[in-house]
Amino acid sequence: MLAAVSAQSFAATEFQKDHPRRAEVNHRLDNQDKRIHQDVKEGKMSKAEAKNLHKEDHQIRKEEKSMASQNGGHITKLEQKTLNQQENGVSKQIGK
Template sequence: MAGGAMANDTQWQKNHPRREQVNGRLANQNARIHQEVKEGEMSRGQAAKLHSEDHQISAEERTMASHDGGHITRADQRALNQQENAVSKQIGR
């Protein structure tokens, strides 16, 4: 259902600054996880766990956006950033 709601978003809604910031961070964390695995600093199992956590954050972002007319509120962004911070701290330690 969340994927269907995303398909109906206008270009403005998909590119809303708060959504871009959250999704940009998720993309950055994905690249960091891949780099850690490539360099042998993280196991594939650890990477899978972190990717799963990021996937849950992404799904939550889409759900929040579907409830708020295709964008996320500042409170939503703050909550998602806190979750992203927790994942980020697990990368590269």
């Protein structure tokens, strides 16, 4: 019985993690993280600026997880649009 429950939990987790709208939002967050690190490495951004942008991205990721937890593991198209708009704001601050 425990094995069946574990298999179901694993399947639900895999579906949730790989949901296309969530994957797109999280891929963008990962990409922005890399861009921020690269800008710091190249001296285009201070560590303080990077810290603030990482904080903003962390809040977006936290919001995405919260939205998904309320929707059975996915986010709606409207939620995805909202998160993408927030990500666009952070993205515009990278590479200035």
